Amino acid sequence: MEHMSMNELMRPCLEDCQNCQQLCLEMAMNHCLETGDRHVEPEHFRLMINCAEICQTAANFMLSNSPLHAAVCHACAQVCDACADSCEQIGDMDDCVQACWQCAHSCSEMARSLDIAQPVMGSQEGQSARSLT
């Protein structure tokens, strides 16, 4: 019954996404709002909320064993990268920086490994890449 649950190779990335979602949302809605000042600067705060949401969506794609989670993980990695940078610049948010880097790394790996493993996804990526250049 190995097909009855999500692909276990995704489990570490799933956990990184869940951890990052939780940390970004909790930090934004508590630490950032209570501290104010640079912590509620629009670009930074927006990234925190956006990062939580794409992590949640990436996690849900993995939980549902979607073959297209690579596409979502690719997007998630970009948002986590940007959020980690923003948190580092603001300062005083080391846990968040760490969780975002970790999630960005996992998601990039996930997207890459599946890109190799799944020719169909690979060609879709290629097609989309063409349409974007």
Next chain:
Amino acid sequence: MEHMSMNELMRPCLEDCQNCQQLCLEMAMNHCLETGDRHVEPEHFRLMINCAEICQTAANFMLSNSPLHAAVCHACAQVCDACADSCEQIGDMDDCVQACWQCAHSCSEMARSLDIAQPVMGSQEGQSARSLT
């Protein structure tokens, strides 16, 4: 800085919601869809997806330290109750039954304890209860 993170009294309920969300979504999208038959019966499958979503929303309310999470936990408890019953009738879903009962119990407690602790919420409940009868 005690106000800088979510209320730690919510942490166990948060974890029950996260666990229930994960289990319901993973089971629905893998075990239920692959098994088919009674597992994709509309009423049951709908409950699985709905349960995952309200658990996610309840978790996010708690992460954001919302004083109104009691209202969402109240709704979440009802959906988890119904989902546990449905999973029990379908059979072969013991983990899900367990997670739903656990979450229903935590959410009911959470709603009750905060109803007592927060007069403002209590009066809102009362007001809404009036408007619903």
Next chain:
Amino acid sequence: MEHMSMNELMRPCLEDCQNCQQLCLEMAMNHCLETGDRHVEPEHFRLMINCAEICQTAANFMLSNSPLHAAVCHACAQVCDACADSCEQIGDMDDCVQACWQCAHSCSEMARSLDIAQPVMGSQEGQSARSLT
């Protein structure tokens, strides 16, 4: 094939929830963050984000024709009520106040009508109400 789409009686409430979700999220992430000051006061901003999320969940319950959407609409009405009050106090957010009141009203009606129509839900409500007092 009348059972093949959501119950059309829910359509107006669905639209109010979608409208309120959109307005609260857009206002919070643009107007409030850009304006700063009282607009990013924790209690207010949290409500805006929470309101958007419960409206989205209520909408998704209705789209999926869930018999338990009454429980979620009940919670949604309470959050929208509180968000409307908060927006009114902050000022300069008339569209948001209006959308929140409208959604609170629709959701209360939805919860009430189904409370009458569905004895099972009614008894669950009663049970939960008891457990909350």
Next chain:
Amino acid sequence: MEHMSMNELMRPCLEDCQNCQQLCLEMAMNHCLETGDRHVEPEHFRLMINCAEICQTAANFMLSNSPLHAAVCHACAQVCDACADSCEQIGDMDDCVQACWQCAHSCSEMARSLDIAQPVMGSQEGQSARSLT
């Protein structure tokens, strides 16, 4: 106050995402579950649910005026493409096919236009593209 609401150039894509989210979720949870048979085949049904979720997330990124919505729109376009194909093969789902194609097209355009307009995003895209090959 032009920066106080989302970029109006995103509005048509936002509406396509919202329309696609609504149609996919409503069709999956009603038409597909009630019809059963090929409509609840795992790969197809999973795509319907996944498509609804990424459309919702893309819409929320646009509502919050996120500069990273291009990354999410890119992923959304791929999921919508796959969902349209799947719905076409299943048959009897013309509205869904149409909404998915429309959303895939809008999201591809959105990703491309911003890729050109925003060198920063462009370099991130390039970096990620490198890491994926």
